[in-house]
Amino acid sequence: QKEVEQDPGPLSVPEGAIVSLNCTYSNSAFQYFMWYRQYSRKGPELLMYTYSSGNKEDGRFTAQVDKSSKYISLFIRDSQPSDSATYLCAMSPHSSASKIIFGSGTRLSIRP
Amino acid sequence: DGGITQSPKYLFRKEGQNVTLSCEQNLNHDAMYWYRQDPGQGLRLIYYSQIVNDFQKGDIAEGYSVSREKKESFPLTVTSAQKNPTAFYLCASSVDSGGDNEQFFGPGTRLTVL
Numbered sequence: 001q002k003e004v005e006q007d008p009g010p011l012s013v014p015e016g017a018i019v020s021l022n023c024t025y026s027n028s029a030f031q032y033f034m035w036y037r038q039y040s041r042k043g044p045e046l047l048m049y050t051y052s053s054g055n056k057e058d059g060r061f062t063a064q065v066d067k068s069s070k071y072i073s074l075f076i077r078d079s080q081p082s083d084s085a086t087y088l089c090a091m092s093p094h095s096s097a098s099k100i101i102f103g104s105g106t107r108l109s110i111r112p
Numbered sequence: 113d114g115g116i117t118q119s120p121k122y123l124f125r126k127e128g129q130n131v132t133l134s135c136e137q138n139l140n141h142d143a144m145y146w147y148r149q150d151p152g153q154g155l156r157l158i159y160y161s162q163i164v165n166d167f168q169k170g171d172i173a174e175g176y177s178v179s180r181e182k183k184e185s186f187p188l189t190v191t192s193a194q195k196n197p198t199a200f201y202l203c204a205s206s207v208d209s210g211g212d213n214e215q216f217f218g219p220g221t222r223l224t225v226l
Contacts, residue, residue: 008152043116043202043217044155088154097143097209098170102154 003027006089006103014111019076023089023103026070030091030101033065035074038086038105047087048074079110115139116218118203123223125190125197133188133221135203141216143209144186148172149200149220158201161186162209190223198225 006023013019021035032051036044048063050056056063062075072091076083089103116137125131137144143162147155157170161180175194180186186205190197201221206213 004154006154041220041222043204043219045217046214049214090154097145097206097213097215098157098160098168100157100215102156104152104154 001026003101004089004091004103007106008104010107010109012109012111013079015079015081017079017110019074019079019083019108019110021074021076021087021089021106021108023072023091024070025072025091025101027091027093027101028067028070029093031094032092032100033063033072034090034092034100035061035063036088036090036102038088040085044088081110081112084109116203116205116216118201118218118221120221121219123221125223125225127225128192130189130191131223133190133201133203133223135186135188135218137184137186137203137205137216137218139205139216140183141205141207142183143206143213144180145204145206145215146170146176146178146186146188147202147204149202155202158188160209197223199223 004025035048038044053065053067060077064073086105086107088105092100119134145160146158159178161167177189203218204215206215
Protein backbone atom coordinates (compact mmCIF):
# COMPACT_ATOMS: atom_id res chain seq x y z
CA GLN A 1 0.00 0.00 0.00
CA LYS A 2 1.34 3.43 -0.96
CA GLU A 3 1.81 5.94 1.86
CA VAL A 4 -0.16 8.53 -0.13
CA GLU A 5 -3.03 7.65 -2.48
CA GLN A 6 -4.41 10.05 -5.07
CA ASP A 7 -6.92 9.36 -7.83
CA PRO A 8 -5.12 10.00 -11.13
CA GLY A 9 -8.25 11.14 -12.94
CA PRO A 10 -8.60 12.62 -15.48
CA LEU A 11 -11.27 14.84 -13.97
CA SER A 12 -13.21 17.04 -16.40
CA VAL A 13 -15.61 19.75 -15.19
CA PRO A 14 -17.30 22.77 -16.81
CA GLU A 15 -15.96 26.27 -16.24
CA GLY A 16 -17.33 27.84 -13.06
CA ALA A 17 -17.82 24.54 -11.23
CA ILE A 18 -16.44 23.77 -7.80
CA VAL A 19 -13.66 21.21 -8.00
CA SER A 20 -12.78 18.82 -5.19
CA LEU A 21 -9.42 17.02 -5.24
CA ASN A 22 -8.51 14.52 -2.55
CA CYS A 23 -5.72 12.41 -1.09
CA THR A 24 -5.67 9.74 1.56
CA TYR A 25 -2.65 8.67 3.53
CA SER A 26 -1.63 5.94 5.93
CA ASN A 27 1.15 7.50 8.02
CA SER A 28 -0.36 9.16 11.08
CA ALA A 29 2.95 10.98 11.68
CA PHE A 30 2.37 13.35 8.74
CA GLN A 31 2.08 16.91 10.03
CA TYR A 32 2.72 19.15 7.01
CA PHE A 33 0.41 19.02 4.00
CA MET A 34 0.88 20.66 0.62
CA TRP A 35 -0.80 21.00 -2.75
CA TYR A 36 1.21 21.62 -5.89
CA ARG A 37 -0.03 22.54 -9.38
CA GLN A 38 1.90 21.23 -12.37
CA TYR A 39 1.22 22.37 -15.91
CA SER A 40 2.16 20.02 -18.74
CA ARG A 41 5.93 19.66 -19.19
CA LYS A 42 6.63 22.14 -16.39
CA GLY A 43 7.86 21.91 -12.81
CA PRO A 44 5.34 21.88 -9.94
CA GLU A 45 4.51 25.12 -8.10
CA LEU A 46 3.32 25.28 -4.51
CA LEU A 47 -0.35 26.28 -4.17
CA MET A 48 -1.21 25.67 -0.54
CA TYR A 49 0.62 24.68 2.63
CA THR A 50 -1.03 23.68 5.91
CA TYR A 51 0.23 22.43 9.22
CA SER A 52 -1.78 19.82 11.15
CA SER A 53 -5.59 19.83 10.87
CA GLY A 54 -7.98 22.51 9.74
CA ASN A 55 -8.78 24.69 6.75
CA LYS A 56 -6.77 27.27 4.88
CA GLU A 57 -8.15 29.60 2.24
CA ASP A 58 -6.30 31.55 -0.46
CA GLY A 59 -8.46 33.25 -3.06
CA ARG A 60 -10.40 30.60 -4.94
CA PHE A 61 -8.48 27.77 -3.29
CA THR A 62 -9.27 26.07 0.03
CA ALA A 63 -7.16 23.32 1.56
CA GLN A 64 -8.69 21.05 4.18
CA VAL A 65 -6.96 18.52 6.41
CA ASP A 66 -8.77 15.85 8.44
CA LYS A 67 -6.11 13.98 10.38
CA SER A 68 -8.61 11.73 12.12
CA SER A 69 -9.65 10.32 8.73
CA LYS A 70 -6.17 10.71 7.18
CA TYR A 71 -7.76 12.65 4.35
CA ILE A 72 -6.87 15.97 2.72
CA SER A 73 -8.76 17.99 0.13
CA LEU A 74 -8.25 20.92 -2.20
CA PHE A 75 -11.31 22.86 -3.33
CA ILE A 76 -11.25 25.21 -6.29
CA ARG A 77 -14.16 27.63 -6.57
CA ASP A 78 -15.25 29.29 -9.82
CA SER A 79 -12.90 27.06 -11.79
CA GLN A 80 -11.26 28.53 -14.88
CA PRO A 81 -9.72 26.91 -17.98
CA SER A 82 -6.35 28.15 -16.69
CA ASP A 83 -6.79 25.81 -13.70
CA SER A 84 -6.38 22.84 -16.06
CA ALA A 85 -3.27 21.08 -14.78
CA THR A 86 -2.14 18.15 -12.70
CA TYR A 87 -2.53 18.65 -8.95
CA LEU A 88 -0.14 16.86 -6.62
CA CYS A 89 -0.69 16.44 -2.92
CA ALA A 90 2.36 16.12 -0.71
CA MET A 91 2.97 15.59 2.97
CA SER A 92 5.78 15.34 5.46
CA PRO A 93 6.09 13.77 8.94
CA HIS A 94 8.18 16.59 10.33
CA SER A 95 9.85 19.78 9.45
CA SER A 96 12.24 18.44 6.82
CA ALA A 97 11.83 18.91 3.12
CA SER A 98 13.84 15.73 2.51
CA LYS A 99 10.98 13.63 3.94
CA ILE A 100 8.17 14.90 1.71
CA ILE A 101 6.03 12.16 0.15
CA PHE A 102 4.19 13.12 -3.05
CA GLY A 103 0.94 11.73 -4.41
CA SER A 104 0.87 10.62 -8.04
CA GLY A 105 -1.24 13.60 -9.10
CA THR A 106 -4.78 14.17 -10.42
CA ARG A 107 -5.14 15.50 -13.93
CA LEU A 108 -7.82 18.21 -14.06
CA SER A 109 -9.43 19.67 -17.16
CA ILE A 110 -11.79 22.68 -17.05
CA ARG A 111 -14.08 22.85 -20.10
CA PRO A 112 -14.89 26.39 -21.35
CA ASP B 113 14.90 37.52 -12.69
CA GLY B 114 15.28 34.89 -9.97
CA GLY B 115 14.60 31.23 -10.47
CA ILE B 116 15.84 27.75 -11.23
CA THR B 117 17.08 26.70 -14.63
CA GLN B 118 17.57 23.18 -15.86
CA SER B 119 19.26 22.14 -19.04
CA PRO B 120 18.81 20.59 -21.43
CA LYS B 121 15.03 20.39 -21.69
CA TYR B 122 15.21 17.11 -23.61
CA LEU B 123 18.08 14.64 -23.50
CA PHE B 124 18.62 11.40 -25.35
CA ARG B 125 21.16 8.87 -24.23
CA LYS B 126 22.34 5.54 -25.50
CA GLU B 127 22.41 2.63 -23.12
CA GLY B 128 25.69 2.35 -21.26
CA GLN B 129 26.44 6.09 -21.34
CA ASN B 130 26.66 8.44 -18.39
CA VAL B 131 24.88 11.76 -18.75
CA THR B 132 24.86 14.90 -16.59
CA LEU B 133 21.81 17.10 -16.01
CA SER B 134 22.39 20.72 -15.09
CA CYS B 135 20.57 22.65 -12.35
CA GLU B 136 21.33 26.27 -11.48
CA GLN B 137 19.55 28.63 -9.07
CA ASN B 138 20.03 32.33 -8.39
CA LEU B 139 17.69 32.46 -5.40
CA ASN B 140 20.54 32.24 -2.89
CA HIS B 141 18.97 29.08 -1.46
CA ASP B 142 21.03 26.76 0.71
CA ALA B 143 19.09 23.55 -0.01
CA MET B 144 18.74 21.84 -3.36
CA TYR B 145 17.02 18.62 -4.43
CA TRP B 146 16.72 16.22 -7.33
CA TYR B 147 13.49 14.34 -7.96
CA ARG B 148 12.42 11.82 -10.53
CA GLN B 149 8.85 11.78 -11.89
CA ASP B 150 7.40 8.76 -13.69
CA PRO B 151 3.87 8.42 -15.13
CA GLY B 152 1.39 7.38 -12.46
CA GLN B 153 3.88 7.92 -9.65
CA GLY B 154 4.63 10.80 -7.35
CA LEU B 155 7.92 12.63 -7.27
CA ARG B 156 10.66 10.51 -5.73
CA LEU B 157 13.72 12.04 -4.09
CA ILE B 158 17.06 11.05 -5.59
CA TYR B 159 19.55 13.25 -3.72
CA TYR B 160 19.46 16.44 -1.69
CA SER B 161 21.99 18.94 -0.44
CA GLN B 162 21.51 21.11 2.61
CA ILE B 163 24.66 23.15 2.08
CA VAL B 164 27.65 23.49 -0.22
CA ASN B 165 30.01 20.47 -0.27
CA ASP B 166 27.43 18.28 1.47
CA PHE B 167 24.72 16.00 0.08
CA GLN B 168 22.66 12.99 1.17
CA LYS B 169 21.00 10.11 -0.62
CA GLY B 170 17.27 10.19 -1.06
CA ASP B 171 14.95 7.23 -1.56
CA ILE B 172 16.22 6.15 -4.99
CA ALA B 173 19.89 7.17 -5.18
CA GLU B 174 21.21 3.98 -6.79
CA GLY B 175 22.69 4.67 -10.22
CA TYR B 176 22.91 8.42 -9.67
CA SER B 177 25.61 10.79 -8.40
CA VAL B 178 25.70 14.49 -7.54
CA SER B 179 28.10 17.23 -6.54
CA ARG B 180 27.61 20.57 -4.78
CA GLU B 181 30.76 22.58 -5.30
CA LYS B 182 28.93 25.89 -5.60
CA LYS B 183 25.84 27.16 -3.80
CA GLU B 184 24.01 27.88 -7.03
CA SER B 185 24.75 24.61 -8.84
CA PHE B 186 23.69 20.99 -8.18
CA PRO B 187 24.36 18.78 -11.22
CA LEU B 188 23.01 15.23 -11.39
CA THR B 189 24.81 12.44 -13.23
CA VAL B 190 22.77 9.49 -14.40
CA THR B 191 25.20 6.61 -14.66
CA SER B 192 25.04 3.45 -16.72
CA ALA B 193 24.27 1.62 -13.47
CA GLN B 194 20.78 3.16 -13.38
CA LYS B 195 18.59 0.36 -14.75
CA ASN B 196 15.62 2.43 -15.89
CA PRO B 197 16.74 6.03 -16.41
CA THR B 198 14.01 7.20 -18.81
CA ALA B 199 12.01 9.74 -16.77
CA PHE B 200 11.28 13.41 -16.12
CA TYR B 201 13.89 14.88 -13.77
CA LEU B 202 13.08 17.86 -11.57
CA CYS B 203 15.47 20.02 -9.60
CA ALA B 204 14.23 22.13 -6.69
CA SER B 205 15.62 24.50 -4.10
CA SER B 206 14.48 26.00 -0.81
CA VAL B 207 15.82 28.57 1.63
CA ASP B 208 16.93 25.71 3.85
CA SER B 209 15.92 22.08 4.34
CA GLY B 210 13.18 22.79 6.86
CA GLY B 211 9.84 21.29 5.82
CA ASP B 212 8.05 24.59 6.28
CA ASN B 213 10.02 26.23 3.51
CA GLU B 214 8.60 26.33 0.02
CA GLN B 215 10.43 24.29 -2.60
CA PHE B 216 10.81 26.04 -5.93
CA PHE B 217 11.03 23.72 -8.90
CA GLY B 218 12.84 24.08 -12.19
CA PRO B 219 11.16 23.32 -15.56
CA GLY B 220 12.56 19.78 -15.67
CA THR B 221 14.65 17.66 -18.04
CA ARG B 222 13.10 14.78 -19.92
CA LEU B 223 15.66 12.00 -20.34
CA THR B 224 15.09 9.23 -22.85
CA VAL B 225 17.37 6.23 -23.14
CA LEU B 226 17.47 4.81 -26.65
